[in-house]
Amino acid sequence: MMLVYLLMLVILLMSGVAVAIYKSLNKANKLALQELEERFQKITSRLPGVVYQYRLRPDGTSCFPYASEAIHEIYRVSPQEVRENAAKVFAILHPEDHDAVKASIFSSARSLTPWQYEYRVKFDDGRVRWLYGNSIPQLEADGSVLWHGFITDITERKQIEERLSQSENHYRGIFENSAETLVIFGMDGRILDASPNAISLYGYERSEMIGMSANQLIHPDHQQKARDAIETIMQGQRYCAESVDIRKDGSPVPVEVCASPFIHEGKPVIICSIRDITERKRAEESLHKSQELLSLFIRHSPIYAFIKQVTPTESRVIEASDNYQQMIGVAGQDMKGKSMSELFPSELAEKMTADDRAVVSNSSLLKLDEHFNGRDYSTIKFPIMVGDETLLAGYSIDITERKANEKSLQESESRFRSMADCAPVLIWMAGLDKLGFFFNKVWLEFTGRTLEQEMGKGWAEGVHPDDFQYCLDIYTASFDARQVFSIEYRLRRFDGEYRWILDNGVPRIDEQGTFLGYIDSCIDITELRQLNQKLSESQQRLSLALDSGEIGMWDWHIPTGRVEFNDNMCEKLGYSAEEFEPDANTWLEKVHHDDLDSIQTSIEQHLKGETTSFESEYRLMHKDGHWIWLLGRGKVMERDADGLPLRMLGTVIDISLRKEIEEKLQLAKDVAEEATKVKGSFLANMSHEIRTPMNAVIGMAHLALQTELTPRQRNYLEKIHLSGQHLLGIINDILDFSKIEAGKLSLEAVDFVLDNVFSMVASLIADKIKAKNLQLLFEIEPNVPHQLLGDPLRLSQVLVNYATNAVKFSHSGDILLKVSMVEDAGQDVLLRFSVKDQGIGMTSEQLARLFQPFSQADATITRQYGGTGLGLVICKNLAEMMGGGVGVESELGKGSSFWFTVRLVKGNPRLKNLESSGQTLYAHSPARLLSLEKALERLNILGSARILLVEDNDINQELATELLVGVGFEVDVAENGRVALDKIASSLYDLVLMDIQMPIMDGITTTREIRKDSRLKDLPVVAMTANAMASDREQCLLSGMNDYVAKPIIPEQLYTVLVRWIKPPRARNSPPLTGNATVLPTKPSMLEEIPGLDVATGLARVMGKRDLYLKLLRKFALNHADAVNKIRACLNDQQYLEARRIAHTLKGLSGTLGALELQRQAEEVEKAIKGGCTTDQIDGLLKILSDNLDNLVANITGC
DSSP states (O other): HHHHHHHHHHHHTTTTHHHHHHHHHHHHHEEEHHHHHHEEEEEEEHHSSSEEEEEEEETTTTEEEEEEEHHHHSSSSSSSGSSSSSSHHHTTTTTHHHHHHHHHHHHHHHHTOEEEEEEEEEEEOOEEEEEEEEEEEEEOOOEEEEEEEEEOOOHHHHHHHHHHSGGGGHHHHHHHOSSSEEEEEEEESSSSEEHHHHHHTOOOHHHHHOOOOOTTTBBBHHHHHHHHHHHHTTTOOEEEEEEEEEOOOOOOEEEEEEEEEEEEEEEEEEEEEEOHHHHHHHHHHHHHHHHHHHHHHHOOOEEEEHHHHHHSSSSSEEEEEEEHHHHTTTTOOOOOTTTTHHHHHHHHHHHHHHHHHHHHTTTOEEEEEEETTTEEEEEEEEEEEEEEEEEEEEEEEEHHHHHHHHHHHHHHHHHHHHHHHHHHEEEEEEOOTTTEEEEEEHHHHTTOOHHHHHTGGGHHHHHHHHHHHHHHEEEEEEEEEEEEEEEEEEETTSSSSSEEEEEEEEEEEEETEEEEEEEEEEEHHHHHHHHHHHHHHHHHHHHHHHTTTEEEEEEETTTTTEEEEOOHHHHHHTTOOTTTTTTTHHHHBBOOOHHHHHHHHHHHHTTTTSSSSEEEEEEEEEETTTTEEEEEEEEEEOOOSOOOOOEEEEEEEEEEHHHHHHHHHHHHHHHHHHHHHHHHHHHHHHHHHHHHHHHHHHHHHHHHHHHHHOHHHHHHHHHHHHHHEEEEHHHHHHHHHHHHHHHHHOOOOOOEHHHHHHHHHHHHHHHHHHHTTEEEEEOOOTTTTTEEEOOOHHHHHHHHHHHHHHHHHHHEEEEEEEEEEEEOOOEEEEEEEEEEEEEOOOOOHHTTTTTTTTOOOOOHHHHHHHOSHHHHHHHHHHHHHTOOOOEEEEEEEEEEEEEEEEEEOOOOOOGGOOOOOOOHHHHHHHEHHHHHHHHHHHHHHGGSOOOEESSSSHHHHHHHHHHTTTOOEEEESSSSHHHHHHHHSOOOEEEEEEESSSSSSSSHHHHHHHSSSSTTTTEEEEEEEEEHHHHHHHHHHHHHOOOEESSSSHHHHHHHHHHHHOOOOOOOOOOOOOGGOOOOOOSSOGGGSSTTHHHHHHHHHHOOOOOHHHHHHHHHHHTTTTTTHHHHHHHHTHHHHHHHHHHHHHHHHHHHTTOOHHHHHHHHHHHHHTOOOOOOHHHHHHHHHHHHHHHHHHHHHOO
16 A cells, blocks of 8 residues: 555645645646645545545644545545635544544544544434544644544445344344345355355355365465465454455456354355455555655655664665755765665664664654754654565655754753742733733742633733723723822732732843833732721720720830820829829839839739739729729730830729729629538537437337337337428438439449349338338330449439339339330430329419429428428439430329439440340339349359459448358458468369459459469459449459449349359259348338448348348458558558548448448548549548548447
């Protein structure tokens, strides 16, 4: 194919060079050139496609500078219609191919690689044609890309390919009706079938062709090539090539053969599409003949043109213009056939050969600058296809003068741009047309736009619409008058914000005095304008504030002593501005003598720089002689180089009224505090004074009831005993209410098990339930968490109050205590507790009076059932302190339902090991707990498990031992961790109960030592801790313990943990466990009258064993009466850890025995020591603890 030679001619013609050639040639040559052009047009018109040049401009538009007449057949447009704009071509691209074609063109433009693409066009009549385009791009000086190539109609080929891809069932119809020449060969090379066109092409009858060998149709010179092709096809590949076949009459026919493997009637065959290319070959021959004319044209071309043949080892000249030989300095020599090494020095020859190889191998266009014989040239090289061979063509242009001018201009522009880009201001330039043509780097960075976007009038797009006309008027007038101008306007910044700009424009005049345009420098003055605006507004506000607030102001010039006072300052003192001498001494003379020293000291400290500002409250004498209180503030505003103060500003405010109010408030506060102290002292004294005789009344009544009495005497004494207990409850309510009113009632935040709270409530009202033959039910909804963090004591207090009222106002039936989920907030929950009875109920009028201090439903209820009305008020306050509220629903004669809500934190997930399967319903009848009974039944199957109790306190040892032995366990006791390790080393245990704080070795350290022994990794270790914080209990688990039991020990909780961790055992002979241990004694005792001792809680710790409980109380009184003295002694010796341990032990024992107030006070002492409180603070807590401990010990000893 010689199409590329013709494309070279087109390049020359299109570039305008051909015009110059035509003018310089003589008449004969002109005629030859004209004949050549006509022949070229005839040749291209006979080619099966369109020869074209396609240009893509930088702005995205495109055109066909040249196209052969065949473009009408391809696109149905004339060459003239697309010479300036290619839009008509793109308009007929198939919609499905349109974007892909454009993308492929842009891709070729970016990479300058040959463009080859198959695509469809769709005409107005609905016809669709397939086209194949192939062209080579080159980058033009103006930035456009120019392709040289051709486009052919491949519709028939695509149709054949599509038909061949159809199923075998459609084969015959396609084969018989195809416009192509088709022949099917078997794998043995013989013809199986031939289309009508094939029969016509070769001149045989169909019957003659069937069975013929392929060699009978192929020219002998091409038969080997055909055999090689069969091997390729048998590998499953498509094969296309040109060949020469023989007709029946023996005449040769040039053909283009495309062969593909195919399955025909279940057998592999080869299907060949054969195209007669006789006409194309004639055209190629004609093109070949025109080659000589093209060569002649190149040699005599006025531009420096050449064609080379490039091999892997060298590059040789095929054709070159005469002036190209002069350019490289070999004029008069025949360059044809010579390699680069024969024409140039070795280093240059190697470089040129490498460049040529790169162009050919990469099919890319190369543009480079070259230097020969003192001249500069711009050379373009590109690959061309001649037949199957890729050659290299190129041309050069002399750019010596242009480069010299460009260099000079570049140097000048570079100097200016460097200066402009380094300037810290926005710079732009305009020409005589008033349009901008230069914007420095700072400008472009400020606007966030490119130089191309700002050019011309583009920069004006960023000017605020409100400022545009104003700027245009000034700019135009100044431009026309050639005058300097300055404008302030708003310009949009890259982030969209409009910034105020100060634009200073200066005319540009050259050396000859010619006006060239303007150069402008701009600065951002937004902050300056804002600052000026703020300063103006601040001055206005200050003036208004000083006037409206009657604030005096002074300005002291320190070196001279002169002070300027504003009018407010003078008026405050009753003077006019003229009367008040502007001197510092004038002010000092009027200061109250009691305030003079302090104010002078404050000023001197500030003047020395010791304080950041001056502030003082002092009195000044008014002109009429009375004193006014002022608040003075000031600050040094200026200092000299040595740091000495020069100027100080300040203000004064009249605070006389505030001082008067403060004095009255302080007096009222003193009176209130004294009243509070008196009230607290009164309540404490009254409590003590009432409790002391009440203790005797209740105690003596109890003792008298144990003696022989007449029925009448027993009736009197029982009423005395019952009335005493009732009065004691009233006193407790009053004290709680007083604490709430004073804001001194605090809540704890400890982990607790909800079941244990219900158990405690049940045990506290068991006697009352039994006395009235009622049934107590507990209902916990399934989604209520059992492990919670909050104050279980106060929660129990509200539940007991509600339950006690329910018992009080019920004569039969059930009392239901229910808890349900109101809100689950993730970390915490809002729970609703309710107590429902079947008692007397209330009216709506009675309900409205509930939850009010010292108020009940009505006087009748007070007379019939008693009570102060404080209980519900206390419940309401406790519920609100716990983040909830209270309420009641009731109907007269049908019972009531009292409820309250509290917000509690969910327990630590690592501590959640409780069972929670389905809805839990607990029933409590007198003196029996089903939950404990179930625990005892499960303990019964554990056998005689062996437990090591590690506890340093003898009371806790005895209590825990009694609880464990009582249910059939074997118990060993160790008084500290060291002894425990020795016992574990010599004996086997099923579980270890571990105290935390012990002398010699604590529980945490002991557990870690146990876990170091791999043999003991499965030994359950359960902590016994009085620490309520979740972090303390988590520390137990992290040390290697399996679980924990809180002190004071609750039997149900202890047994639940034991069931969880002791493995089902070997059988034991001990009798089965029963729930008899949960029976609460009903016989009264003096224990119930001991102040500060919750007997019900204590008895619950020992499963109702009163004798054991009394024994533990007496042991506590005997061994721990001097606990406070021991703590003081440790503190004096700075043995803080030991002091904390004693307080901790006292806290645990108190809780175990039911001395809850003493437990709380011991915990406060422990926290104070741990928190590093002062000695006075700890002494105060120890005194309270000592008084309560002494009273408790004395009462226990007296029982």
